[in-house]
Amino acid sequence: MDTESALFYRQLPKVELHAHLNGSVSSETMDLLMKRKPHLNIERGMTAILREQRRSLDECFQVFKVIHQLVDSGEDILLVAKAVIQEFAADGVKYLELRSTPREVTETGLTKQIYIETVLEAIRQCKQEGVDIDVRHTGGISTCLNRFLVAVDRRHGPEVAMETVKLAEDFMLCSGGTVVGLDLSGDPTVGHGKTLLPALQKAKNCGLKLALHLSEVPSQRDESELLLNLPPDRIGHGTFLHPEVGGSDSLVDKVCKQNIPIEMCLTSNVIGQTVPSYDKHHFQYWYNRGHPCVLCTDDKGVFSTDLSQEYQLAASTFKLSAEDVWNLSQQAIGCTFAPEPIKQKLEKMWAELKQQILQ
Numbered sequence: 001m002d003t004e005s006a007l008f009y010r011q012l013p014k015v016e017l018h019a020h021l022n023g024s025v026s027s028e029t030m031d032l033l034m035k036r037k038p039h040l041n042i043e044r045g046m047t048a049i050l051r052e053q054r055r056s057l058d059e060c061f062q063v064f065k066v067i068h069q070l071v072d073s074g075e076d077i078l079l080v081a082k083a084v085i086q087e088f089a090a091d092g093v094k095y096l097e098l099r100s101t102p103r104e105v106t107e108t109g110l111t112k113q114i115y116i117e118t119v120l121e122a123i124r125q126c127k128q129e130g131v132d133i134d135v136r137h138t139g140g141i142s143t144c145l146n147r148f149l150v151a152v153d154r155r156h157g158p159e160v161a162m163e164t165v166k167l168a169e170d171f172m173l174c175s176g177g178t179v180v181g182l183d184l185s186g187d188p189t190v191g192h193g194k195t196l197l198p199a200l201q202k203a204k205n206c207g208l209k210l211a212l213h214l215s216e217v218p219s220q221r222d223e224s225e226l227l228l229n230l231p232p233d234r235i236g237h238g239t240f241l242h243p244e245v246g247g248s249d250s251l252v253d254k255v256c257k258q259n260i261p262i263e264m265c266l267t268s269n270v271i272g273q274t275v276p277s278y279d280k281h282h283f284q285y286w287y288n289r290g291h292p293c294v295l296c297t298d299d300k301g302v303f304s305t306d307l308s309q310e311y312q313l314a315a316s317t318f319k320l321s322a323e324d325v326w327n328l329s330q331q332a333i334g335c336t337f338a339p340e341p342i343k344q345k346l347e348k349m350w351a352e353l354k355q356q357i358l359q
């Protein structure tokens with residue numbers, strides 16, 4: 001990327017809606033964690049995949065297992081969550097919805113409750129520190145607005161999913177609006193979404209927004225048919241929804257009629273080889289239909305990317321003008337799970353920055 005366009009993408013105000021906390025840990029933070037736990041013998045190449053490399057999805061999921069060994073206490077979670085938020089903010093992200101799967105680790109005293117509380121504490125501290133810096137330097141907002149989605153890992157089955165929904169509901173009610181929704185993620189080749197329907201339905205009924213990974217691999221057509229009836233509020237990936245790649249018109253109809261935004265993660269999909277190359281990415285299909293598409297990073301640490309690079313990649317691959325790129329980043333505001341006043345605040349921020357950045 002030449003420096004001038006790199007600056008444009010960095011300065012572009014952005015919204016990040018699909019970021020898994022443990023997949024987003026930077027190599028700098030990983031180095032710190034590895035130093036703290038030398039007995040694990042984990043090296044850099046085990047926690048991140050270079051942009052040029054290709055892996056099977058299964059190999060990508062092995063990487064998360066390694067990272068989970070490094071991040072296994074409340075102290076670790078506070079460290080990674082704060083660092084990830086600060087890195088997104090430094091990349092020009094103005095609003096971030098982080099997602100993470102609460103875990104329990106007996107040896108360190110970590111419980112799922114403490115896990116979520118710690119992420120919320122990290123968000124609180126970043127807000128506090130951001131405000132402080134803002135006051136001292138009067139230099140614009142130095143952190144981003146944050147919301148949190150509690151993640152259900154599909155591998156753990158329906159009972160754990162139901163427990164997680166209950167936990168998410170409790171936190172939605174006592175987090176002052178920070179916990180806004182539920183994510184369904186995990187290895188898409190494991191389990192079937194129909195067993196998770198009661199938990200997802202319960203989440204929806206209690207007011208949690210649903211961001212569901214759908215059709216990330218080709219075998220999920222029936223599952224997507226079923227889950228789209230809920231319906232979800234956003235779709236993660238949606239790589240194999242349309243008929244050209246083995247999806248169906250019925251799936252496309254459901255997504256379009258309900259106008260469900262799709263979170264798209266170019267680098268992640270190409271490295272994980274669910275998409276053969278950038279120019280074959282399904283972004284093109286949905287963008288050409290005028291459907292709301294939100295560019296996201298997925299796992300910026302594991303896939304060695306950041307949101308500025310994802311915008312730059314989409315622009316160069318699909319020949320988007322600066323105005324198109326601007327509209328894409330602005331459209332993402334409407335796809336957030338933020339309440340109306342926050343959306344208005346973001347719209348105002350975009351309007352104020354437009355002249356300065358697009359000139």
Ligand SMILES: CNc1ncnc2c1ncn2[C@@H]1O[C@H](COP(=O)(O)O)[C@@H](O)[C@H]1O
Pocket residue numbers: 020021022023060064099100101102151153185186187188213216268272298299
């Ligand atoms: C590559 N595409 C993907 N598809 C599905 N699930 C994914 C994912 N990338 C990440 N995760 C989910 O996020 C977890 C790591 O972050 P947290 O420990 O929750 O913060 C992974 O274990 C997986 O469940």
